[in-house]
Amino acid sequence: MARSKDPAVRALLLERAAHMLRTRQPVTLRSLVDGTGVSTMAVYTYFGGMDGLWTALRQEGFRRLAARLDTVDATADSVRDLTALGAAYMSNALADPDIYRVMFDAGFDLEDAAAADATLHRLVDAVERAKGDGRFRPDVDAVELATRSWVIGHGLASLVAGGPLPDAALAHGVPLLAALFASAGDDPVRSRRSVEAGWVVEVPESGVLVG
Amino acid sequence: MARSKDPAVRALLLERAAHMLRTRQPVTLRSLVDGTGVSTMAVYTYFGGMDGLWTALRQEGFRRLAARLDTVDATADSVRDLTALGAAYMSNALADPDIYRVMFDAGFDLEDAAAADATLHRLVDAVERAKGDGRFRPDVDAVELATRSWVIGHGLASLVAGGPLPDAALAHGVPLLAALFASAGDDPVRSRRSVEAGWVVEVPESGVLVG
């Protein structure tokens, strides 16, 4: 056959692209490879072009999101845990606003949909656990409730991360989720307490915002 | 002085850019002016460059949004009206997904913030009218409740318009808004009825989706 691709080069380019995105430098084919020792062709052998790089970057974003969601561990309060997943989602979006924007930008293909589905599934699991605990009505559809939580989380993340709303608007997450969970059958007072306990969002360069 | 700018040319370029965006043609400087008889310089005299064109396009988007929100007229049911504003917001986003995306994309400057604020203000007014009708608790902050409605609307619009969720997901708007309004003091059953009455979203090429 021939030479085999070096996975380290791929990782290097991906890392560098993410870093350039974070530091607000325009990510162009030439600026990406400048100083790395590799030529522009590397982007084509590893990603098939710039479009492929963006796709890979989206998947890297979902990978990081998944990693952050994994740091949320289950407690006795399943509604708190569900909220904590939402807070972790938010922390991830704020940690890298540009990557988050790229994740949901124009070229949302089937691969990305699968990745998005995987992260949504974690929410579904959390909802089902809460149902098992009797927090939600038995007739509540776990996928639907998870999707609605996602709508709230994405709306908030999208408007705060580089959007028109300030960081302080993250506080809206608590009443929004509490209202949603109460509508699914959870006791309003108890729900509020659980959500306040779980809503801990890390805001870069401004510490931690607690609900 | 000298020749005066022709407002018709500005409107023509803006209209054409919006049309190219809707028909998924890439909007480039040259493709924009091709066939219009004007030269590439027109974009610079009228908008100061492509960035200026995007800013103008964002404002055009907010203008259209405002126009659509104006078609919602007040009825005796103020919560229905508030929901109808949300539905109109959604219809606008789905009618021109690409313009909607541009509106909330990267270059969100102060002008855009003002435009966004103006549209948010209509929601605030509607919330205050509902408070006057005794539908919401007196201690409810109108701006906050309006912002939370916006978070739901934007999250849904963003995930449906070109995003991972299908058009059918628009139906989530009803339970989400109903839950939010109920948490603000509105009677749950009555709220549900009002929201179902107001949630009428126009989906292009697939008719009208009623809650």
Place this chain on the structure above:
DNA sequence: ACGCTTAACATAGCAACGTTATGTATTCTG
């Protein structure tokens, strides 16, 4: 063990992009 095949990579060039410099025409002003 050796040569052929094939993939990885560098170099160079292409069309198209946004922008700017330059020149011309037009229209308001003094």
Place this chain on the structure above:
DNA sequence: CAGAATACATAACGTTGCTATGTTAAGCGT
């Protein structure tokens, strides 16, 4: 009615993503 300033066309410049071409090196069959 002349002067000046602005609208606009034309053309060029640097940079973009991409591709064609050439070279090098790794893996397999004999």
